Amino acid sequence: MITAPKCITRCVYGGFVLWGITLFTFVLFALSPGDPAEIILSNQSLAPGQEQIEALQHTLALDQPWPVRYMCWMGSVFTGDLGISWQTGRPVLAQIVMCLVPTLELALTAFVMVVMLSGFSGMMAAVFRHRFADHLIGVLTVLASAMPPFWLGIMLAWAFSLKLGLLPVSGQGSFAHVILPALSLALGIGLLQGSMLRSALVKTMDADFIGFARTRGLGSFKIFFRHILPHALVPMISLWGVCLGQLLGGAMIVESVFARPGLGRLTVQAVMARDIPMVQALVLLICLTFVIVNGLTDYLQRQLDPVMGAKP
Known part of the structure; x- marks a missing residue:
């Protein structure tokens, strides 16, 4: 029989696993080559200029350091908001x-x-x-x-x-x-x-x-x-x-x-x-x-x- 302290310990371990994997994924994308704003505009069949890229970077908060962006994303997750898809502009949770x-x-x-x-x-x-x-x-x-x-x-x-x-x-x-x-x-x-x-x-x-x-x-x-x-x-x-x-x-x-x-x-x-x-x-x-x-x-x-x- 699993006691209450063991259940709490398992939940804590599970939370650390989730946090570690999401952090690793976020850092992997943050350090990967290529500008997401430029890729998004290029996928929309546009020839983006520097002003358009900078404007989209500001809209998506890509001009902020990645630790700040990750903490903002984590805060949204705890409120049940998984964000807006950069590709479609629709809520992520609804698409999933x-x-x-x-x-x-x-x-x-x-x-x-x-x-x-x-x-x-x-x-x-x-x-x-x-x-x-x-x-x-x-x-x-x-x-x-x-x-x-x-x-x-x-x-x-x-x-x-x-x-x-x-x-x-x-x-x-x-x-x-x-x-x-x-x-x-x-x-x-x-x-x-x-x-x-x-x-x-x-x-x-x-x-x-x-x-x-x-x-x-x-x-x-x-x-x-x-x-x-x-x-x-x-x-x-x-x-x-x-x-x-x-x-x-x-x-x-x-x-x-x-x-x-x-x-x-x-x-x-x-x-x-x-x-x-x-x-x-x-x-x-x-x-x-x-x-x-x-x-x-x-x-x-x-x-x-x-x-x-x-x-x-």
Whole structure:
């Protein structure tokens, strides 16, 4: 059971993580070459003069030192104001909310695929260990893990859309539009976590209390699903929790490959346009997701671990 002081300590640590990452991102943009005001005016198909650049710098507070700009941004964040997008002139929070649903749809679908893939491949490899199925899953795991999600997405789009014509290659609107992007995110992670589940299952199978259960005459099916699998799933909870935040970040890259109107396209456009308020808000969102998900999975694992460990 996590006590109140521990919860406060975890919240403080999470706050320091968020602060450090946002500060690093802000400094990175502040020290990077190029004038954001000039880039913004050039993206508007203008040939900006020095007076226009200086006027925009004053409007965006770019003529202030970066520590002053960062403190102003932090003060706005604490009031719930993420600023105005330099690229569109619209509130950052409104644009993020509008693009959040497609990204969440993709990330959650990929998360379900990861759980299903890791569970199926891990159980198959453990039950048939040192046999053909185990070796085949191991080879597929190495191949899928070696390919980055965007490259895997291109290959899946080429095979299932261009050659077979089974699934749409871009856009959104139905469940069919999310299958290929989600699969490209989930395949490598799911098979890799399946190998970790296999190791946990094999270790539990060789435990003394499983041998004792067999001597009592319990059936193999009952032993596996009542004793072996629950024990092996406890360490997987943390992996699945971290995976959810990882999928949310990976979805932003895959969305660009499949032209989905989510946070991925918004991030790419913001980085190319040097839209610092938008990039800062997106980085803050991703980090906050990681902190919350990690905290929840850690709490859940602490609650389940004593219960599972107490069962013979």
